[in-house]
Amino acid sequence: MDAQLPVRTMDDFRDVVYNFRLSRVLATALDLDIFTHMGQRFWTPKALAGRLTASERGVEIILRNLETTGLLKRRGASYGVEKLGRTYLNRNSPAYQGAYLDLVHRQWEDWAHLTDSVRTGKPIEDDGPDDPDYRRSFTWAMHQRSIRPAKQVAAQLDLNNAQTLLDVGGGPGTYALEFLKHNSTLRAGIWDRQPALEVAQEIAKPLRHGKRLSYYPGDLFDNSVPGKFDVMWVSNVLHIFSPAENKTLFKKLKRALNPGGRILIQDTFLMNRPGCDALETNLFAVTMLLFTPTGNTYSAQDVQQWLKTTGLKKTRCLQLKKGTGDWDGVIVEGRV
Ligand SMILES: C[S@@+](CC[C@H](N)C(=O)[O-])C[C@H]1O[C@@H](n2cnc3c(N)ncnc32)[C@H](O)[C@@H]1O
Numbered sequence: 001m002d003a004q005l006p007v008r009t010m011d012d013f014r015d016v017v018y019n020f021r022l023s024r025v026l027a028t029a030l031d032l033d034i035f036t037h038m039g040q041r042f043w044t045p046k047a048l049a050g051r052l053t054a055s056e057r058g059v060e061i062i063l064r065n066l067e068t069t070g071l072l073k074r075r076g077a078s079y080g081v082e083k084l085g086r087t088y089l090n091r092n093s094p095a096y097q098g099a100y101l102d103l104v105h106r107q108w109e110d111w112a113h114l115t116d117s118v119r120t121g122k123p124i125e126d127d128g129p130d131d132p133d134y135r136r137s138f139t140w141a142m143h144q145r146s147i148r149p150a151k152q153v154a155a156q157l158d159l160n161n162a163q164t165l166l167d168v169g170g171g172p173g174t175y176a177l178e179f180l181k182h183n184s185t186l187r188a189g190i191w192d193r194q195p196a197l198e199v200a201q202e203i204a205k206p207l208r209h210g211k212r213l214s215y216y217p218g219d220l221f222d223n224s225v226p227g228k229f230d231v232m233w234v235s236n237v238l239h240i241f242s243p244a245e246n247k248t249l250f251k252k253l254k255r256a257l258n259p260g261g262r263i264l265i266q267d268t269f270l271m272n273r274p275g276c277d278a279l280e281t282n283l284f285a286v287t288m289l290l291f292t293p294t295g296n297t298y299s300a301q302d303v304q305q306w307l308k309t310t311g312l313k314k315t316r317c318l319q320l321k322k323g324t325g326d327w328d329g330v331i332v333e334g335r336v
Pocket of ligand 1: 139142143146168169170171172174175191192193196218219220221234235236237240
């Protein structure tokens with residue numbers, strides 16, 4: 001996403017406001033499971049309408065719009081699916097990202113309630129006790145979104161001096177597993193809720209390096225850190241909580257660091273400098289407003305300051321190679 005999206009003229013304003021149209025077209029394509037139904041074949045609107053039990057007029061208009069996005073290609077009066085739709089968006093493909101698609105798709109309705117959340121400062125629904133089925137599906141979605149960046153991060157992050165790593169709020173363990181793959185003597189643990197760990201176990205089971213992974217069920221705030229570690233890896237967790245909660249968590253983690261250990265924090269940071277993705281980071285804060293009681297997005301400088309107040313005096317920002325890693329490829333490090 002572009003770092004800046006200036007709205008200075010009515011034309012700019014219209015473009016931004018109307019961006020929802022394309023997003024709605026994609027949401028409808030997912031509702032109809034168009035990419036799965038189309039598979040590898042070419043379809044006329046009439047034949048596809050028959051298959052989807054939908055109107056020929058509606059299907060023809062949606063197909064035409066999907067073609068303009070590049071998701072479909074046209075041959076005469078027929079349409080076929082391009083690579084993205086044949087892989088990540090097709091239920092019958094091994095690369096299908098179903099859990100992640102469900103997660104983003106569900107948000108379509110949720111964002112319509114943003115004004116309520118802005119008025120109250122509260123999430124749109126208070127889901128009470130965490131539903132294990134939802135938690136498992138969310139964890140699969142996290143795995144699907146994190147596989148690519150995890151490989152890139154693990155290839156660049158130097159963990160040579162570490163024997164042990166705790167993946168704090170590690171969910172599916174996507175990052176922990178990549179770190180294990182790249183560091184043959186490392187042992188890692190995931191600290192998260194039980195339903196998330198069940199997904200992590202399923203993912204790690206067929207993997208050789210998965211044997212060096214341990215599972216610590218628990219709550220980051222209600223329970224103690226499960227042991228002492230050389231590295232605390234905190235990826236995409238910070239944005240769920242308030243500054244005060246994050247400082248509390250950092251204090252806990254710092255006490256559980258082995259001598260010479262470090263905390264590494266990955267998230268979508270406001271970098272307060274040009275070229276960084278403020279637009280995405282600010283929009284992600286909206287997601288946190290809609291779905292969490294206290295979450296937000298923060299600047300890397302704020303996070304370094306919080307680390308310092310917990311006694312981690314040596315802090316810095318690690319920048320991965322341009323275009324690699326999660327978000328903007330920035331990782332904040334704090335050492336004793
Ligand atoms: C956005 S996911 C990030 C997963 C993974 N670290 C990654 O970057 O792909 C946040 C994770 O934090 C976990 N989490 C959030 N609050 C927690 C809490 N209070 N106790 C334990 N885990 C928590 C969630 O279950 C989820 O797995």
